[in-house]
Amino acid sequence: MSQKKFSHPNLALQWFYRRACVAIIVIVVLGLALGLDLGLTIGRDKGDSNDNEDDNGSGNDSEVPAPTISASPLPTPTGSLPWRPRVNDTWQIVLSSGLLLDKDATSVIPDVAVYDIDLFDNSKDTIDTLHRLGKKVICYFSGGSYESGRPDSADFKDDDMGKALDGWPDERWLKLGNENVRKIMKGRVELAKEKGCDGVDPDNVDGYQNENGLDLTADDSISFLTYLSNITTPLNLTVGLKNAGDIISNVLPIVHFSVNEQCVDESECDTFHAFIDAGKPVFHIEYPKGSGDRKAGLKKSVLDRYCSKVGAAKGRDGFSTVLKTMDLDGWVEYCDQDFYTTAVNRTDPEQRAV
Numbered sequence: 001m002s003q004k005k006f007s008h009p010n011l012a013l014q015w016f017y018r019r020a021c022v023a024i025i026v027i028v029v030l031g032l033a034l035g036l037d038l039g040l041t042i043g044r045d046k047g048d049s050n051d052n053e054d055d056n057g058s059g060n061d062s063e064v065p066a067p068t069i070s071a072s073p074l075p076t077p078t079g080s081l082p083w084r085p086r087v088n089d090t091w092q093i094v095l096s097s098g099l100l101l102d103k104d105a106t107s108v109i110p111d112v113a114v115y116d117i118d119l120f121d122n123s124k125d126t127i128d129t130l131h132r133l134g135k136k137v138i139c140y141f142s143g144g145s146y147e148s149g150r151p152d153s154a155d156f157k158d159d160d161m162g163k164a165l166d167g168w169p170d171e172r173w174l175k176l177g178n179e180n181v182r183k184i185m186k187g188r189v190e191l192a193k194e195k196g197c198d199g200v201d202p203d204n205v206d207g208y209q210n211e212n213g214l215d216l217t218a219d220d221s222i223s224f225l226t227y228l229s230n231i232t233t234p235l236n237l238t239v240g241l242k243n244a245g246d247i248i249s250n251v252l253p254i255v256h257f258s259v260n261e262q263c264v265d266e267s268e269c270d271t272f273h274a275f276i277d278a279g280k281p282v283f284h285i286e287y288p289k290g291s292g293d294r295k296a297g298l299k300k301s302v303l304d305r306y307c308s309k310v311g312a313a314k315g316r317d318g319f320s321t322v323l324k325t326m327d328l329d330g331w332v333e334y335c336d337q338d339f340y341t342t343a344v345n346r347t348d349p350e351q352r353a354v
Contacts, residue, residue, distance in 0.1 A: 067208055067218035067246050074226060076253040077233050083136055083198045084238055085257045087281045087318050089113045092342060093259075095140055095328040098122045100343035101129050108133055110332065110340040116140055116201055116259070116283065119188060120150060121345075124195045131196065138240070138257075139192045143185055143202030143228065144221075145171040155184050162213030165204070173204070173212035176224035189231050199238035201259055202228060206244040222250050229254040240283070245271040258282045263316070264306050270315030284319040285328075292325040297339040307335035 090112035098121035101108060108115075108130065115130055119139040127137050146156050148170045160181050162173040174181050185202070192200050205224060207216040221244060232239045238256040241248065245268060248258075257280055263269040264286055275282045286306045290298055302323075309317045323333040330342035 069218045069222070069247065069250060073250050073252070074222070074229075074254050077229060079233065081233070081238055081256070082236050085114060085136065085138075085199070085281045085283075087276055087279060087320075089281050089283075089320055090334075091116060091283050091320050091322065092332055092340075093117075093140075093283070093285065093322065093324065093328055094330055094342050094344060095121075097329070097344040097346050099126050099130075100345050101126050103129055105129055105133070108135065109342055110334075110338075114138060114283075119192055119195070119197070119200075122195075127196045136198045137196070138199040138201050138238075139195065139197035140201040140203065141185075141188045141192075142171070142204050143188075143224070144174050144176060144204035144207050146174055147171050152184055152187060156180070162207075162216075163211055166210065171204075173207045173210065173214055173216065175214050176205075176207070176216065176220045182224075182227055185228065186231055189228070189235065189237065192237060193235045197237065199240065199256065200228075200232060201240050201242060203242045205242055209244070209246070218247050218250075222247055225251045226254065248272070248274050252278055252280075256280055259285070260319075261285045262287065264313045267312045267314075269313055269319070273315040273318070276318040282319045284316065284321045286321065286323055287326050288323055291323055291333070292329070292331045294331065294339075294341055297333050297337060298323060300337075303333075303335060303337060 090110075091114040092110055092112050093116040095116075095118050097118075099108075099115075099117060103125055112135070114136045116138040117126075117140065119141045122139075127139075130137050145165055145168075146161050147153065156174075157178075157180055160175055160178050162175065165171040165173065176182075189200060205221050207214070208218050208221055225239075225241065225247075228239055239254075240257040240259050241251055241255045242259045243261055248271065252274060258272055258275045260269075260272045260282055263272055263284065269284075272282050272284075288298055288302045288306060290302060305311075306313065306323060307316075307321060309315075321335055325331055330344045331339070332342070333339035
C-alpha cells in the first residue's frame with residue numbers, strides 16, 4: 001500500500017519526504033551521540049571515585065588520607081653553624097623537670113654527648129655547667145601547642161588556639177601561621193640563645209596529622225619550620241624536626257637532626273633513616289612497658305625488640321636510641337643494657353641519680 005502511494009509522487013511531495021527523512025536521521029544520530037557521551041561520563045565518574053579510594057589507601061572515610069604537600073624541598077641555608085650534632089651521638093632527654101646539677105659539679109649522669117632539656121625549667125647556670133663538662137645542649141619547647149603554666153602562656157590569644165591535644169588536656173594546637181604565635185616562638189628562640197643552648201627541639205609541629213580544629217596542613221608545618229630556621233640560623237642555633245615523617249623530604253635541608261618517638265612501635269623507622277642518609281642524626285625514643293625500673297632495667301627480650309635492625313625496627317641502624325618512661329623523667333636505658341637516672345629538681349628520692 002505504501003509503495004503504491006509513493007510510486008508516482010509530485011516534486012513538492014518528494015521534497016517534503018526527503019527533508020523529513022534527513023531530520024529523522026539527524027535526530028537519531030544526535031540521540032546516539034548523547035547517549036554514548038553520557039555513558040562514558042558515568043563510567044569516568046565511577047572510575048574517578050575508585051581512583052580516589054586507591055589514592056587514600058581505602059574508600060573508608062574513617063581512615064586519614066595522606067597529607068597533600070604542595071611545597072618543594074627547601075634550599076639549604078648558607079653559612080655555617082658552630083655545632084651540628086653527628087650521627088651516633090649519645091644523648092639523654094629529660095623534660096619532666098629541670099636537672100639537679102651543682103655549678104661546681106665534676107660529672108653528670110649519664111656521661112653522654114648531648115642533653116635535650118626543657119628550655120624553661122633549666123637555668124643558664126645548668127647549661128653553663130653542662131658545657132663545662134663537655135656536653136652540648138638542645139633546649140626543648142613546644143613549637144606547635146599552647147601549654148598552660150609556661151612563663152609566656154598569657155601571651156597567646158584565643159584565636160591562636162584550636163583543639164586540645166589527645167591525652168594532654170592542658171595543651172591546645174596552635175595556628176602556626178599566626179603572627180602572634182610566631183612572635184612568641186621568636187621570643188623562645190631568643191631565650192634559648194640567652195641561656196646558651198646549642199640547638200632547639202620544637203615539639204608538636206605535626207598538628208596536621210591530628211584533629212587540631214584549625215585546618216592545619218602539611219604546608220603549614222613546612223612554612224613554620226622555615227620560619228624557625230630563619231630565626232635560629234642567625235643565632236647559631238641548630239634546629240630539629242620532631243616526628244612529622246611526611247615532610248622530611250621537604251625540610252631536611254633546613255633542619256640538623258631528628259627527634260623521633262616510637263618509630264619501632266609504629267614500624268616506620270625506614271622513613272626517618274633519610275636523616276642518616278643525609279649525615280644527620282636521629283635521636284630516637286621508645287617507651288617500652290616496664291621502663292623506669294631502677295634496679296633491674298628492661299628485660300633482654302624488650303631490648304632486642306627496640307634495639308634490633310630488623311622486623312618492626314627495620315631502618316633503625318645509625319639511630320641514637322634511648323628507652324624512656326612516658327613522662328621523660330631522669331631514667332634512661334640504652335641498647336647496651338646500661339641504665340641510669342639523671343638527678344632532677346624533684347622531692348621524689350627515686351629521681352636522684354644512681
